[in-house]
Amino acid sequence: MSTNKIKVGVVGGAGYTGGELLRLLLLHPQVTLVFAHSNSHANQPIYRVHTDLFGDTDLLFTDQVTEAIDVVFLCLGHGDSKVFLQENTFESHVKIIDLSQDFRLKKQENSFVYGLPELNRVQIKNAQCIANPGCFATAIQLALLPLAEQQLLPKSIYVQAVTGSTGAGQGLATTSHFSWRANNTSVYKAFTHQHLEEIGESLTQLQPHTAPAIKFIPERGDFTRGIFASVVLESSLAVDDLQMLYTSYYATHPFTHFSTEGIHLKQVINTNKCLISIEKHQNDVLITSAIDNLLKGASGQAVQNMNLLFGLDEKIGLTLKASAF
Incomplete structure (x- = not known):
């Protein structure tokens, strides 16, 4: 492992x-955080915004970008990353890891590698620019990749997935207010969610000739963080064969x-894990997948990609403890 620390900048x-992301980077043993960019909070201490970081750093937010870095993370709104890189x-030599959806699709004809390590680990290691996957996309793809690799995805797949309120970002909207979200649930963007395109591209990468139609129903949950996805499809494989297939595929992915056994959301909250479980009734297979939307679904996966880019142990800085209760 190199003794030279990775110099990092965070935009947004x-x-x-x-x-x-800042929480992870400040504790990462191979990282020096050079700057944290924010136009709206420039010259304020980071802990003034992220109050849990009081005592961990005295670094101030800045509205300036320095080039004396090895990698920059873009934590900007969708559409803003592209504008930022134009300006x-x-x-x-500076590597770019974007957490928006601006560069995820191949049809956008850009030089970004899609940053799902369980699919593109080799390409990520040799990349210059990484497009970090979406949170729903991560949970759903990880539930399906082993079947896709064996050309076993059926024509139709049904997905219902519920996400915490942090998935909507910090901007206030009717459906992100506590008084609306508490003791409530609802469907949004049924069949049309923007993550469907990147899911389709990844599955086609492994199973190009019979791309499945994914019928996706996203839901808003009455909790702050996490995604629990339930995927239903038909398969003639026995449960034991399915279990062997998934165990084998993920054997080298930490x-x-x-x-x-059945899984639940608290097993993954505050971790970079994805847990997957399968049960079967006749030819109907239920695949459940759980992640923390802010970690494996966003910032944790971004750090995982950084580790791969710089030849570090994939797990470094990400051995996090679940909340458990």
């Missing part, structure tokens, strides 16, 4: 994903684990 550090340039 005041939001939920930016804050989560700001970095030296050719954060995705197959469980022979």
